[in-house]
Amino acid sequence: MNYQNDIMCHVRESFSGLRMDVPVENLFAASRVRRRRRLSGLTAAAAAAAGTAVAMTLTLGGPAPARSGNPPPRGTGTVRLAAFSVTDGPGDSTTLTLHKGPRYPRLDASALREALARHRIPALVTVGTFCRSAPGANGFDQVVHPSTLADGSDVIVINGQAMPPGTRLSIGLFPRYTRMLLITDGARLTCGSTSRQPAVHITPTGTPIRGSQNGSRK
């Protein structure tokens, strides 16, 4: 049995450096948002359908927390902390705001892609990497109008109606900057974490921290 103790000790020591750095205030904030949403009697999906501005703090579909004190059942949705919002306007455009801060590294790329899709903006959203197509697509300047707020948040006005047919928006999310480009559906994609690409560089560069991809090529 001594080898079991050795193994347990080794496993424990190997993981000793792991620290969770999410502040408890983030959890309180996430629960406040959810309670407000619940009180409003709206599911986020209904809100989006009604054209309401949706603060995308949640990946939708999660049930109420377990009431018995037992863990909730398998198959419940995952909720992420707030990192972006997608709203209607100005005019027929859609405004995507990427809120920079401690929550940003946990941005749910799938939720962002789905939120944009609800606004009829097809997108490929990637985290820590950026994709372009060969051939590329023209018309980017007519589609995307980016700006940066004083707090570092990116505000991107997207004119979905100006997107050429058969194109989608490639959005690469990095810790301190965002890259965007129009890409052609069905074309070969090349993805990378370097900046050697013809894309709009919204804020100064930073170092990618992860390379997960949460978009889909359709």
Place this chain on the structure above:
Amino acid sequence: MRHEQDEFADFYRASRDSCLKAVTAVTGDRQVAEELLAEAFTRAWMSWGKVRRHAAPRAWVVRTALNLGVSWWRRRRREVPLADHDAAAPAALGGGVDPALLAALRRLPARQREVLALRIFLDLDTETTAKVIGIAPGTVMAHLSRAMAALRRDLPPAKTNTSTTEVIR
């Protein structure tokens, strides 16, 4: 309300690292583990009145995170991987944990990993582990024993040759 907030904050600060280690050991990905735990802790706070009375609140959080992970992986499998995509390096997934150990853990069946994580990082005894997972205590012992045997096979002897007086309960 303020008292409850303080109480939960204390619980969170005291539990978050051990929970992160446990969930990382099961998922093999520190980033995913942190995301799942952020959600699980949020749910724990929203049900704090019940969770605080749970026999093992930390185990509730870990179990919730792991259940959430099931749907995360299901969703992930539906996504289309891209050619030339920069996959995260295996060493980066574990947040500094020995890659050989992570790989060995990944080769274990999920239930064995879960038992191992609850026993090692949450320091649960066999009875509580069995209750949390919903299996018999004997099954917990069997899973633990098999997991240990597999790790012993997979890990270099030097890595497991440490002196300790710890006793498995």
